[in-house]
Amino acid sequence: MMPRLFAGLEIPQPITTMLSLQRGGLYGARWIDEANYHITLRFMGDVDYSLANEIVFQMSQIQCPEFTLSLKGFGSFGARKPHSVFAAVQNNEDLVLLHQELERRMRKLGLRSDKHDYTPHVTLARLKKTAEPIDVANYLALRGGFQTEQFRVPRFVLYSSRDSIGGGPYVIEETFDLL
Numbered sequence: 001m002m003p004r005l006f007a008g009l010e011i012p013q014p015i016t017t018m019l020s021l022q023r024g025g026l027y028g029a030r031w032i033d034e035a036n037y038h039i040t041l042r043f044m045g046d047v048d049y050s051l052a053n054e055i056v057f058q059m060s061q062i063q064c065p066e067f068t069l070s071l072k073g074f075g076s077f078g079a080r081k082p083h084s085v086f087a088a089v090q091n092n093e094d095l096v097l098l099h100q101e102l103e104r105r106m107r108k109l110g111l112r113s114d115k116h117d118y119t120p121h122v123t124l125a126r127l128k129k130t131a132e133p134i135d136v137a138n139y140l141a142l143r144g145g146f147q148t149e150q151f152r153v154p155r156f157v158l159y160s161s162r163d164s165i166g167g168g169p170y171v172i173e174e175t176f177d178l179l
Contacts, residue, residue, distance in 0.1 A: 002046045002047055002048055002049075003046070003047060003049070003052055003160045003173075004044075004045060004046050004047075004160060004161050004162070005044040005045070005047055005052060005055060005158060005159065005160055005173070006040055006041075006042065006043040006044055006158075006159050006161070007040070007041040007042045007044070007059065007102055007156060007157070007158055007159070008038040008039055008040045008041050008156065008157060008159055009038060009039040009041065009069070009095075009153055009156055009157070010038060010155075010157060010172075011037045011038060011039065011122060011151075012151045012152075014151075015037075015071065015148050015151055016034045016035075016037045017034070018148055019034070019037055019071075019087055019122060019124060020034040020037075022074075022087075022124060022143060022146065023124065023125070025139060025142075026085065026125065026127075026131065026135060026136065026139045027130065027131060027132070027135055028127050028128040028129070028130040028131030028132070028135070029085065029125035029126075029127055029128075029131065030125060030126045030127070030128065031124065031125045032123055032124055032125060032126070032168065033168060033169075035168070035169075036168030036169060036170050037122050037123075037124075038122065038159065038170065039069075039089060039095075039120050039121065039122055040120075040121075041098065041099050041102050041156060042099065042102045042103060042106055042114075043114060044106060044111055045111070051109065054109055055106070055109065055158070056158060056173075056174050058105040058106070058108070058109060059102070059105070059156075059158060059174070059176050060174075060176060061105070062098070062101050062102065062105070062156075062176065063179055064094065064097060064098045064101060064178055064179065065094065065178060065179050066152065066153060066154050066178040066179065067092065067094035067095065067098075067152075067153050067178070068092075068150040068151060068152055068153065069089055069090065069092055069095060069150065069151060069153055070089075070090045070147065070148050070149065070150045070151065071087045071088065071089055071090065071122065071146070071147065071148045072088055072089075072090040072146070072147045072148075073087070073088045073143075073144060073146060073147070074086065074087055074088065074124075074139075074140050074143045074144070074146055075088050075121070075140065076127075076136050076140060077119075078127075080133065081129075081133065082127050082131060082133055082136040083126065083127050084123055084124075084125065084126050084127060085123075085124050085125045085127065085136065085139065085140070086121035086122055086123050086124055087121060087122045087124060087146065088119075088120075088121055089120035089121060089122070092120075094153075095120055095153075096118075098156065098178075099118055099120070102156075103118075153178065154177065154178055155175050155176055155177045155178055156175075156176050156178065157172050157173075157174065157175050157176070158172070158173045158174040158175075158176075159171065159172060159173065160173050
């Protein structure tokens with residue numbers, strides 16, 4: 001069985017607790033378990049073990065500084081038919097630079113880029129087809145002022161997940177310290 005891999009950032013426990021308190025009040029939502037909150041940097045997909053080793057090597061060569069992040073506001077993906085709800089990451093140049101360096105190295109290994117622009121976020125819920133756009137809009141409107149304190153990002157990680165409908169469980173396979 002091939003590993004399904006992605007790179008991401010961990011969320012500190014006080015922030016995950018704040019996020020978990022936002023669960024509920026949205027019909028058709030499958031809420032992500034607090035232990036599986038993360039910020040995806042790059043999805044690699046199902047890869048063989050040889051490519052997985054190359055991915056680990058390339059990630060180990062990245063030299064970016066530590067930085068701080070905060071979350072601000074909520075949003076959804078899927079304009080006419082929302083399919084997920086997320087907490088947005090406040091704009092951060094260091095995060096963008098880390099993502100771009102990771103993206104460059106993964107393309108060098110032959111991995112295709114995501115067809116969507118990079119939108120850093122923490123997925124809170126995946127939405128069933130029964131979720132109504134107006135209900136999603138109301139949920140988001142009620143949480144428009146959501147914001148966290150800044151938190152330190154000392155490392156990024158390589159996660160694996162099992163083939164499922166999303167939402168975990170995720171396993172940290174490797175960690176990579178920032179400078």
